[in-house]
Amino acid sequence: xxxxxxxVLTLVxxxxxxSFAAAEETTIRVLTHMANxxxxxxxxxxxxxxxxxxxxxxxxxxxxxxxxxxxxxxKSSEYDVLVVDGPNAAAYVQRGYLAPMDDYFTAExxxxxxxxxxxxxxxxxxxxxxxxxxxxxxLYYNKDLIAESGIEFNVDQYDGVNTRITWNELIDIACQxxxxxxxxxxxxxxxxxxxxxxxxxxxxxxxPNSLGGANISEDxxxxxxxxxxxAWYDALKFYQDNVNAGIFDxxxxxxxxxxxxxxxxxxxxxxxxxxxxxxxxxxxTPENIGFTYLPAFDGHESEVATACGNWTCAINAYSSxxxxxxxxxxxxxxxxxxxxxxxQESMVPxxxxxxxxxxxxxxxALKIAAAESGVTSVARxxxxxxxxxxxxxxxxxEDVRNGAxxxxxxxxxxxxxxxxxxxxxx
Amino acid sequence: MKTKKILxxxxxxxxxLVLAVIALFPILYxxxxxxxxxxxxxxxxxxxxxxxxxPVEWTAQAYLxxxxxxxxARFFINTLIVVGTILPVSIIMxxxxxxxxxxxxxxxxxxxxxxxxxxxxxxGEAIALPLYQVISGLGMVNTFSSMIxxxxxxxxxxxxxxxxxxxxxxxxxxxxxxxxASWLTCYARIVMPLCVPTTIAMCLMTFVNEWNNYLWxxxxxxxxxxxxxxxxxxAFKEENVIHWNLIYSSSMLSAIVPILLFxxxxxxxxxxxxxxxxxx
Numbered sequence: 001x002x003x004x005x006x007x008v009l010t011l012v013x014x015x016x017x018x019s020f021a022a023a024e025e026t027t028i029r030v031l032t033h034m035a036n037x038x039x040x041x042x043x044x045x046x047x048x049x050x051x052x053x054x055x056x057x058x059x060x061x062x063x064x065x066x067x068x069x070x071x072x073x074x075k076s077s078e079y080d081v082l083v084v085d086g087p088n089a090a091a092y093v094q095r096g097y098l099a100p101m102d103d104y105f106t107a108e109x110x111x112x113x114x115x116x117x118x119x120x121x122x123x124x125x126x127x128x129x130x131x132x133x134x135x136x137x138x139l140y141y142n143k144d145l146i147a148e149s150g151i152e153f154n155v156d157q158y159d160g161v162n163t164r165i166t167w168n169e170l171i172d173i174a175c176q177x178x179x180x181x182x183x184x185x186x187x188x189x190x191x192x193x194x195x196x197x198x199x200x201x202x203x204x205x206x207x208p209n210s211l212g213g214a215n216i217s218e219d220x221x222x223x224x225x226x227x228x229x230x231a232w233y234d235a236l237k238f239y240q241d242n243v244n245a246g247i248f249d250x251x252x253x254x255x256x257x258x259x260x261x262x263x264x265x266x267x268x269x270x271x272x273x274x275x276x277x278x279x280x281x282x283x284x285t286p287e288n289i290g291f292t293y294l295p296a297f298d299g300h301e302s303e304v305a306t307a308c309g310n311w312t313c314a315i316n317a318y319s320s321x322x323x324x325x326x327x328x329x330x331x332x333x334x335x336x337x338x339x340x341x342x343x344q345e346s347m348v349p350x351x352x353x354x355x356x357x358x359x360x361x362x363x364x365a366l367k368i369a370a371a372e373s374g375v376t377s378v379a380r381x382x383x384x385x386x387x388x389x390x391x392x393x394x395x396x397x398e399d400v401r402n403g404a405x406x407x408x409x410x411x412x413x414x415x416x417x418x419x420x421x422x423x424x425x426x
Numbered sequence: 427m428k429t430k431k432i433l434x435x436x437x438x439x440x441x442x443l444v445l446a447v448i449a450l451f452p453i454l455y456x457x458x459x460x461x462x463x464x465x466x467x468x469x470x471x472x473x474x475x476x477x478x479x480x481p482v483e484w485t486a487q488a489y490l491x492x493x494x495x496x497x498x499a500r501f502f503i504n505t506l507i508v509v510g511t512i513l514p515v516s517i518i519m520x521x522x523x524x525x526x527x528x529x530x531x532x533x534x535x536x537x538x539x540x541x542x543x544x545x546x547x548x549x550g551e552a553i554a555l556p557l558y559q560v561i562s563g564l565g566m567v568n569t570f571s572s573m574i575x576x577x578x579x580x581x582x583x584x585x586x587x588x589x590x591x592x593x594x595x596x597x598x599x600x601x602x603x604x605x606x607a608s609w610l611t612c613y614a615r616i617v618m619p620l621c622v623p624t625t626i627a628m629c630l631m632t633f634v635n636e637w638n639n640y641l642w643x644x645x646x647x648x649x650x651x652x653x654x655x656x657x658x659x660x661a662f663k664e665e666n667v668i669h670w671n672l673i674y675s676s677s678m679l680s681a682i683v684p685i686l687l688f689x690x691x692x693x694x695x696x697x698x699x700x701x702x703x704x705x706x
Contacts, residue, residue: 031648033665057648060660070645074559078567188472259668263468271666278666283465 026324027053031071032083033061034311037344038332044340045331052324065387072097077318080325086120086309087380089129090220094384094424099315100126104326109334112351116379121312129312130333133347136273136369136377137203137307139170141290145267149180155292160371164293164304167238171247174268181267189265193242194249194257196271199398201390202307202380203270208235209305209378210297220383221425223417227393228410236406238297243401250401258282270294272307276365277346291365293372308377310347348373388420453681455479460488460675467670488675498676500650501658506683508573508643508654509636516578516632517625523579524587525613529599539588546581551641558645572646573654577636583628590624591617626694634684655680 032038035058042054057079059067065088071078072095084092092098110118110127114134121129146153153173158164174192182189197203205215213231216223242248249257249266261269262282279289296304313329315322331337333350342349346363349355355370381389396413400406447454459467462481470477492498526532527539557576558567566572594617602612618625640656647653659676662669688695 057650058661059648060663061665062663063644063660067645067648070555070558073555074562076562076567078562186473190472255665255668258666259464259468259670260471262667263465265468265472275666282667 025051025053026321027055028080028319028321028324028328029078030054030056030081030083030328031059031064031067031079032056032311033059033064034083034345037341040344041332041337041340045328045337048331049324049327052327054328068092068097072316072318075318077316077320079316080319080321081328082314082316083132084129084312084314086117086129086131086312087382087386089121089312089314090123090382091384091386092314093123093128097317098128099317099319099322100128101130101315101326101329102126104315104330105130105334109330112334112353114351114374116308116374116377117310117312117350120309120379120382121314129314130329131310131312131350132333132338132341133274133310133345133350134308134369134373134377135310136348136372137206137270137294138273138365138368138372139165139268139292139294140261140271140275140279140365141268141292142261142264142266142284142288143290144288145181145264146177146290149177149267151176151180153177155290158292160293160368161375164301165295166298166301167295168298170268170295171242175247177267189267190252190260191249191266192247192268194252194261194266194269196257196261196269196275197254198249198252198257199394199401200254201393201397202309204239204397205380205393206294206305206307206378207239208232210294210303211235211300212303215378216381216383216389220381221385221421223389223421224414228414232410233406236400236410239397240400240403240406244403273348273363273365273369274346276363286364291368293368294376304376305378306372306376307380308348308373309380310350383421384424385417385421389417392416392420456674457678460671460678461485462671463487464669464671488671489679491672492676492679496658496661496672497650498655498658498679501653501655502679504570504652505637505654505656507570509633511570511574512577512636513629513632515574516580516583517628519578520580520583520628521587521618521621521625522613524584524591525609525617527584528588528591529609529612542579542581542584544581545579546585554641554645557642561646566646568647568649568652570647570652573639573643573652576642577632577639580632583632586624586628587621590621594620623694623697626691627697630688630691630695633687637680637684 030038035056038054038056042056046052046054064083065085068082068084072092082098084098089098105127113131117131117134118127121127121131141153151173155165170193178189178192181187195203201215208227208231209215211231211234213229213235214226217226239248243250252260257266257269258271258275258278259282260266261271262279262284276289276291280286294304294306313333315325315329319325328337332341338350339354341347342354342359343362346359346366348366348369349359352373355366360367380386383389392413396409399409458479458481461484463483463485466482470482523542527535561567561572561576566575598616599612602616607615638656639654643654643657644660647657655676659673659680662672662676
């Protein structure tokens with residue numbers, strides 16, 4: 001009898017411990033295009049949060065938005081944490097894809113992020129998308145190529161705030177450099193100047209923005225009267241003229257210019273600050289990567305606009321592990337996880353206090369981001385129809401690049417966007 | 427006269443050689459580039475020269491990285507599991523169904539047959555979203571089943587078998603039935619052996635389609651444990667950098683299996699397709 005009782009008690013004890021342990025175990029899944037970077041730091045979160053396991057799945061960044069549309073329109077709870085491009089957050093909230101994170105961030109924590117990033121992730125007063133980092137567009141150049149060309153290019157004279165190179169000056173120097181390096185084209189220098197994210201609103205809209213043009217109406221629902229303005233016509237004409245002249249890149253797709261710059265095929269390129277570390281990985285050295293502030297248009301020096309915004313972390317509205325997901329999002333965006341993440345990805349920090357000498361040692365280009373952040377940075381169009389905005393505007397930039405009539409291209413874009421955004425106005 | 431003949435033959439060979447090089451360029455360039463570093467690919471990509479095609483410094487680093495750093499063997503095996511399961515099951519299912527449609531008569535046969543034919547006329551992309559919702563509702567996302575089940579019933583395979591079966595003389599089956607053969611014996615021992623070219627053609631077609639399938643595995647299987655090659659390759663195009671040598675080397679490895687299968691069986695493929703293409 002005693003033996004039987006002992007067995008029963010032991011069984012009850014084992015089952016209780018097992019069920020307790022099972023109840024404590026939580027697995028959260030993250031979908032991102034930066035799985036390597038997050039996998040490299042997630043152990044630290046798991047160590048600080050016993051019982052929570054983080055699994056990170058990789059998805060190609062170009063397919064990420066489509067994946068979310070498929071997953072979340074099917075109300076899938078497969079992923080708890082979603083890495084979302086900042087400007088898409090508002091649209092996802094409107095479709096009911098994201099859960100508010102007010103319970104996982106205090107008001108002080110949210111206020112610590114850069115104001116533009118908080119604004120981007122806040123919808124109807126609730127915080128939905130916490131920034132992993134920020135971004136900044138700057139002008140890179142290959143120091144070795146410039147030195148070899150014998151053309152003088154001194155960036156020390158520019159402080160960014162009061163002085164910076166102008167587009168006309170840059171075009172003049174870049175053409176001289178290219179002519180000196182490759183007079184007969186036998187060396188294969190592709191173009192004097194390239195835009196890394198060519199035909200993408202993120203980078204290209206900085207041209208009209210730098211002439212005083214806005215991206216969208218304040219309510220985020222109209223482009224008529226916004227992109228069919230003098231600033232836009234002038235910016236597009238400037239761009240098209242320089243493409244036609246063979247000065248700006250043609251034929252390369254978005255991001256294809258990056259690797260060509262790393263391979264010394266392009267002397268000057270506009271890229272983001274985090275490209276610095278990719279350039280090192282692509283074979284460049286700190287000694288031959290040069291960078292300076294984004295150029296200004298003559299007579300519009302005070303209106304310079306740089307691109308900003310970056311990827312954010314959000315919680316799937318259909319997740320059944322919101323508590324653990326919230327902890328993770330807080331850790332990787334506000335907490336110590338973000339310090340670790342920035343070392344992996346070298347994004348522009350999401351708050352002023354994270355601009356440190358340690359970070360500059362990893363990526364000195366961030367000094368320019370620190371100077372531009374909040375001064376020249378212009379957020380991408382804040383609209384629930386951001387996907388449609390991107391698709392139509394990207395196509396417009398590409399059409400203009402390929403020789404389309406500028407007035408027709410803008411008129412088409414206005415027609416299409418007004419029609420697409422009318423859905424959200426309703 | 428003889429000189430003229432030799433000359434015209436030489437011209438013909440030269441033209442064919444040029445055409446062959448043009449046709450092979452899309453294979454040659456990735457193959458050669460898979461044995462060089464990314465830096466070298468970019469360095470010699472513009473101003474076309476011998477080095478645009480021929481590596482200056484040969485390296486198998488990209489292939490090594492695929493297996494040591496990126497666990498490509500796992501994706502390769504995953505793809506083999508998916509295709510290796512779909513292939514026999516799909517062939518058996520479709521040929522049995524075709525046997526029923528061809529040799530039996532039942533109510534609603536024509537309607538049912540038309541419905542099945544419609545399945546290969548609707549592009550997969552058009553039904554991807556509702557299909558995902560079904561698979562998600564069944565809790566099968568990120569499993570091998572999610573990639574295998576939707577591909578089992580194939581309208582085209584069924585159609586091809588029906589067309590081929592129509593060629594089998596009724597007398598042959600009647601004689602077998604008189605001798606006491608069951609439908610299964612007739613199907614397996616009499617009809618299917620007569621349709622070897624169609625079976626090989628459908629096996630090849632199914633294999634290549636499933637091996638190259640991208641959209642559905644992208645939606646249904648994101649976990650590394652079940653990810654297939656086509657989806658894994660896209661990871662080499664990152665936001666700030668494109669690893670062309672990894673893309674080329676993984677594409678070459680991915681192409682090897684279908685090529686090895688296709689070359690020895692290509693004559694059957696042609697005769698198999700032809701066998702099912704002229705029936706009313």
